[in-house]
Amino acid sequence: MDEQLFFKKLNNLCTSEEIFYFLSSLEVMSDTMASGALQKICEVEVDDNGLKNPGLLENEVFRALCFQFEFESSKLSNAGLLNALQALIKLRIDPQSTLMRSLLSESKERLGRGQLTAENLCALGESVLELEGPSCATLEQIVNHMQERDIRSWSPREIVMVYRVLQVTVREGKQCQNLLNRLNSVTLRTVSQLSPNAVSEILNSLVVLRQTQAVLLVTALCKHSVKHVPYFTDHELVNVLEAFLYFGQKMQIFTEALERRVPKSILTMHPQTVSKVMQCCCKKMILSKPIFDAVAEGFISSADRLTTDQIAAYIIPFGTLNYLPPSASSLFRKLETVLHTRLRHFQPHTLLNLLHSCVLIQRYPINFLPKIFSPYFLQKLQAQPPGLNRVVMSQLTQLFLTVTLECPFYEGPKLLSKYQVKAFPTPQSSPDGHLFKRVKTGLLYLLKKRIYFASEVSTPYFYVVDIEIKLDEEGFVLPAAQLEEVHRRIALCVDGQNRFCAHSHNLLGEEAIKQRHLQLLGYEVVQIPFFEIESLQNTRKIADYLHKKIFPCTYG
Numbered sequence: 428m429d430e431q432l433f434f435k436k437l438n439n440l441c442t443s444e445e446i447f448y449f450l451s452s453l454e455v456m457s458d459t460m461a462s463g464a465l466q467k468i469c470e471v472e473v474d475d476n477g478l479k480n481p482g483l484l485e486n487e488v489f490r491a492l493c494f495q496f497e498f499e500s501s502k503l504s505n506a507g508l509l510n511a512l513q514a515l516i517k518l519r520i521d522p523q524s525t526l527m528r529s530l531l532s533e534s535k536e537r538l539g540r541g542q543l544t545a546e547n548l549c550a551l552g553e554s555v556l557e558l559e560g561p562s563c564a565t566l567e568q569i570v571n572h573m574q575e576r577d578i579r580s581w582s583p584r585e586i587v588m589v590y591r592v593l594q595v596t597v598r599e600g601k602q603c604q605n606l607l608n609r610l611n612s613v614t615l616r617t618v619s620q621l622s623p624n625a626v627s628e629i630l631n632s633l634v635v636l637r638q639t640q641a642v643l644l645v646t647a648l649c650k651h652s653v654k655h656v657p658y659f660t661d662h663e664l665v666n667v668l669e670a671f672l673y674f675g676q677k678m679q680i681f682t683e684a685l686e687r688r689v690p691k692s693i694l695t696m697h698p699q700t701v702s703k704v705m706q707c708c709c710k711k712m713i714l715s716k717p718i719f720d721a722v723a724e725g726f727i728s729s730a731d732r733l734t735t736d737q738i739a740a741y742i743i744p745f746g747t748l749n750y751l752p753p754s755a756s757s758l759f760r761k762l763e764t765v766l767h768t769r770l771r772h773f774q775p776h777t778l779l780n781l782l783h784s785c786v787l788i789q790r791y792p793i794n795f796l797p798k799i800f801s802p803y804f805l806q807k808l809q810a811q812p813p814g815l816n817r818v819v820m821s822q823l824t825q826l827f828l829t830v831t832l833e834c835p836f837y838e839g840p841k842l843l844s845k846y847q848v849k850a851f852p853t854p855q856s857s858p859d860g861h862l863f864k865r866v867k868t869g870l871l872y873l874l875k876k877r878i879y880f881a882s883e884v885s886t887p888y889f890y891v892v893d894i895e896i897k898l899d900e901e902g903f904v905l906p907a908a909q910l911e912e913v914h915r916r917i918a919l920c921v922d923g924q925n926r927f928c929a930h931s932h933n934l935l936g937e938e939a940i941k942q943r944h945l946q947l948l949g950y951e952v953v954q955i956p957f958f959e960i961e962s963l964q965n966t967r968k969i970a971d972y973l974h975k976k977i978f979p980c981t982y983g
Contacts, residue, residue: 428453433460443472443480447488458499458507461492465514473517484518497526500533505543508534509550516557531558535565538572545581548572549588561595570596574606578613586614587625590632611641618647623655627663630670639674649676656684661700668703671711678711679930682718690721698733701725702740709744712935714928716752719745723752727761735773738765739781746784748928749936759790766795775807776819783822786829787936789943796830797839799823805846821851824889825940832947851889851941858883858893859923862957866894866921869969874904880919881907888948890941894919896977917977918950923957932958953977 433456440446450456450464468489472479483489496503496511503511512530520527534551537543543551552569559565573589581589589610593603614629621629630648633641652659652667659667671678685704693701701722708715726733726741733741742762745751752758762785773781782792782799798804800823809815827842863882870880884895897905900914926938934942942952953976963969975982 428456428460430457430460434463437464437467440467441471443468443483443486446471447483447486450488450492458496458503458511461495462507462510462514465492465511465518469514469517478519484520493520493526497529500529503533505537505547508537509547509554512554513550516554522558527558531555538565538568541572543572545573545576545578545585546588549585549592552592553588556592556595566592566596570603570606574603578606578609581613583617583621583625586610586617587628590629590636594632594635607636607638611638611644615644615647618644618651621648621651623652623658623660623663626652626655627659627666631666634666634670634673645670645674645676649674649681653681653684656681656688661697665700665703668707672707678707678713682708682713682715686715686717689718693721693725694728696725698729698737702737705740705744709747712748712927712929714748714750714931714933716750719748719750720752720754723754723758727754727757730761730765735769735777738762739773739777743780743784746787746936749788749934749939751788755790759785763792763794766792770795770798775804775811776813779808779819779822783826784936786826786833787940789833791829791834793830793834793837793839796826796837799826800840800842815846817848820846820848821889824848825851828889828944829940832944848889850885850891851937858921859925859957862923862955862960863893863921865960865969866919866955866973868966869973870894872966872970873973878906878908879904886945886948888944890945892918892945892950893921902980916950918945918952919955919977920945920952921955927956932956 433453436449437446440449446464446468456464468483472483478484493515496515500508508530512527512534515527515530516522522528531554534554538548538551548569552566555563555565555569569592573592578586578589593607593610596603618626626648630645630652633645633648638645649667649671656664670676671681689696689701689704704718705722707713708718722741723745726738730738730741742758745758770778778795779799782795785792805815805823808819813819823842824847827847830837867880867882871877874880879896881895882893884892886892895907896917896919897907897909897913898915898917899905899912902915905913920938920942922934922938926935927933928935942954946952955973955976960969960972963972
């Protein structure tokens with residue numbers, strides 16, 4: 428039978444029985460056809476758990492195929508030899524069997540004679556990894572052969588396979604940077620031809636190989652990946668998102684593509700993929716309402732099937748980015764139900780992160796706080812990395828401050844003072860230096876003397892106020908150092924871009940809760956956001972703006 432017709436018929440078969448019946452009807456077939464048949468058997472009979480039907484290995488047609496490969500290995504084509512070897516490995520044939528030893532020995536002989544193409548080298552590399560592990564001498568020999576080849580003519584498939592082999596050799600401590608530099612350069616010229624799978628595989632390899640210097644290639648791959656977003660498998664999408672995070676690539680256009688995919692496929696996406704999408708949004712401070720709304724709906728319908736880590740990954744970004752979706756009441760009702768049934772399954776730090784994120788958006792986990800503040804739970808926190816560091820103690824302190832200020836009806840255990848911090852260390856807590864300087868200059872112009880305001884003032888309530896202004900009973904400004912006759916305190920929150928979600932005027936959760944708590948503690952909070960002040964061109968205009976914001980009653 429003609430090879431083209433053979434493979435056309437083979438590809439339409441769905442079970443090993445159909446394949447064996449088809450093969451038994453043929454009088455003659457080439458080694459390429461025979462190895463293709465073995466690969467098709469793998470496709471239908473092997474899944475993540477291994478071989479579905481071990482009995483097929485006893486089938487007469489299968490045994491006849493193996494007999495031919497075992498005793499005629501020297502007559503096989505390179506493709507037939509290596510494809511058969513790969514298929515038999517997937518079918519879990521005993522590596523010590525005469526068949527496997529014969530095929531592997533013949534492959535190594537051809538390697539030594541320099542008879543293998545780039546694709547053959549990669550196929551042999553993958554087989555050797557499975558059979559002999561990453562430390563074997565043959566793998567080093569394969570890489571040395573690759574070093575000698577002209578890689579400019581390699582196909583995208585060969586490029587992907589080489590990256591895969593190099594991932595392992597580098598893990599073993601072998602240096603292949605010269606080959607990697609050449610490979611990166613060639614790959615850059617072929618980016619536009621790469622399939623979704625190839626883009627994902629190469630980006631994953633670049634992460635594993637820590638190719639932070641390959642900026643042009645990474646940027647080109649990330650840019651090209653946007654058009655593949657609808658076609659990535661869940662696993663491929665996770666690889667791409669991890670690369671965006673690792674290399675610090677901008678995600679705005681990629682996020683727009685995700686916004687078209689996620690809402691349509693949220694109910695079929697793997698929870699780990701959804702978790703990675705939310706992790707990316709959280710780390711990049713990207714508040715995508717279409718994605719967050721879809722994830723909220725997905726959580727409501729599938730929370731019972733999620734792991735505790737996935738539950739945290741779905742929910743924490745809502746608090747971090749200070750966003751309540753339209754389905755917020757159903758979302759947090761479902762979360763409470765899940766926590767009631769599975770609370771003891773959560774790791775201590777995961778549970779603390781989850782509950783802390785809830786209070787950022789005024790969802791109070793009252794029923795679970797007695798557990799959080801209990802000595803037993805605090806000991807468990809201390810025993811597990813990262814222990815009771817300042818960030819963890821800040822979360823505990825903020826939880827305690829929240830129930831004290833916002834939930835006066837809470838009568839459970841309190842947080843002992845030894846677990847409380849005096850100030851919250853968050854990346855957003857320090858004001859933007861340039862913006863802060865402009866505001867202080869404008870205030871000086873407005874109030875005439877520097878003594879009338881204080882900057883970065885520590886309060887007894889753990890928060891640091893950017894700028895504090897004190898007023899007496901009649902509304903006159905007092906010197907900042909004065910302690911008596913203070914009737915009102917104004918807290919200026921100088922909010923630079925670092926306190927907002929990316930490309931947004933939406934305050935982050937940490938800053939929103941701080942301003943809420945300062946108000947409850949008696950401060951008059953005046954927000955000075957960067958987007959209101961950045962267009963003001965001189966000190967007089969800034970002073971005029973500050974007058975209007977801080978003292979609206981006397982303005983004009």
